[in-house]
Amino acid sequence: MSWQAYVDTNLVGSGKIARAAILGQQGGVWAVSAGYNLSTEEQSAILKAFSNPEGVQASGLRLAGKKFFTLQVDGEHIYLKQAANGAVIRKTKQAVLVGEYDAPTQAPEATPVVEGLGDYLVGVGY
Numbered sequence: 333m334s335w336q337a338y339v340d341t342n343l344v345g346s347g348k349i350a351r352a353a354i355l356g357q358q359g360g361v362w363a364v365s366a367g368y369n370l371s372t373e374e375q376s377a378i379l380k381a382f383s384n385p386e387g388v389q390a391s392g393l394r395l396a397g398k399k400f401f402t403l404q405v406d407g408e409h410i411y412l413k414q415a416a417n418g419a420v421i422r423k424t425k426q427a428v429l430v431g432e433y434d435a436p437t438q439a440p441e442a443t444p445v446v447e448g449l450g451d452y453l454v455g456v457g458y
Contacts, residue, residue: 409447
């Protein structure tokens with residue numbers, strides 16, 4: 333399956349994720365949903381967040397120009413909130429999955445979608 337198909341089918345296609353991207357840990361966008369533009373600075377901040385959990389906990393992250401507050405962060409997961417919306421970021425061996433969800437979708441609905449794909453990719457070596 334192509335990286336774009338993972339975004340279109342597994343993430344956005346779930347109906348729970350509104351916008352998504354797959355970033356390479358070495359940089360670059362592997363796939364992205366239509367109209368979802370993460371700036372180079374935002375991509376860099378996402379990748380650095382895993383090695384600086386205290387910093388991202390204190391300052392949050394920007395995704396496609398919107399400021400999100402950090403709810404939880406560890407070495408593999410970042411959970412963000414912005415008003416009634418949110419985002420789930422999952423680090424795998426080689427990639428980082430970014431999935432944004434919009435109300436009325438809630439975190440317990442969106443999180444398993446991103447985490448499930450992340451678990452699968454880790455299982456197949458990505």
